[in-house]
Amino acid sequence: MQMLLNAGDAIAGDVAARYGFAPLHEAPAEGYFLAFEDGRLVLQQTGDKARVCVDFVEGASAHRRKFGGGRGQPVAKAVGLKGGANPAVLDATAGQGRDAFVLASLGCTVTLVERSPVAAALLEDGLRRAALDADTAEVAGRMTLVHADSLQWLLDADAKSFDVVFIDPMFPEPDKRAKSKKEMAMFQALIGGDPDADALLTPARRVARQRVVVKRPRLAPWLAQLKPNFDYPGESTRFDAYLPLA
Structure with missing residues (x-):
């Protein structure tokens, strides 16, 4: 690049x-x-x-932070944000950090792992600017970016070191929503897909204390062809949840 x-x-x-x-x-x-x-x-x-660009201060992130539905959002329910629970979340496929920012804005501490240097640099810049803004500084303070290969990072991580591991694999072919947004199509075309996404599930279940949450298009197959223990379906996406491995 x-x-x-x-x-x-x-x-x-x-x-x-x-x-x-x-x-x-x-x-x-x-x-x-x-x-x-x-x-x-x-x-x-x-x-x-x-x-x-990654912008946590204005635009869609600001709108979602203010009007997205708080802990009633599907991603919040899937991660287990109920009552006063604020789990420590590992976002193993950070991408543009949108869901990670939502979870951090709701009180979670979030570690974002991203292997693409381009995506990581964009994320880092977004976090830098968020840390300088009065409305988002506290949220950015709960987010930590790690530029690393997710699979190797999970294999090296200590067992039960995060409450929740969140996985949102990127697919090589943009979905209908991405096709309607030229910026997302550009990002996907450059970054590519996550062909090793299936391999993330088992080490993620070793690292998680409470659950692994996998975000999928509503009609997509299960990750690694493994049926989840439970799921949270939505109109266009669903969240599959897997219990930790003993």
Whole structure:
């Protein structure tokens, strides 16, 4: 991945160095690249107006934080947010961190593991900006980003080290909602799918103290062809829940 650097931009230079992005001093003739625009790290494609960034302060995340339904949301119910429970959650496939941010806004501490350097850099920038905003600083303080391969990270993690492990595999082919949003289609096209998603389930069940929650399209097959212990169906998605391994 290439990253456009502006003269004197210390943050951009630091991000490029840590994630191994090739520095650019002008936009490439074609292809994807990263750049800072209006203080935000964005993914873009030459000749295309679409932009991808992680924004926890404004837009959809702000609307969901204020009006999303609180602990009555399907993801909150699936993770086990009832009463005063605030489980420690491992989001093993963080992506753009949307569900992780919802859970953190509801009181959970969330560790986000993301192996794609592009996705991790976008997430890091989103968390950086959220930590600077009065409305989201407390939420960002409950979120910790780890740039690592999820499968290996789970295999190396201590048993029963998180209350809940959350898995939301990305599929190579965008669903109908993604096709209607050019930004999401761009993100998926670059990041790709999670072909090893099935392999995450068993180590996740070893790491979880309470349950593993897998987010799936409503009609998608079970992860690893394994029937969940219980599920939370919705209109377009469902949450399959698996009990920990002894």
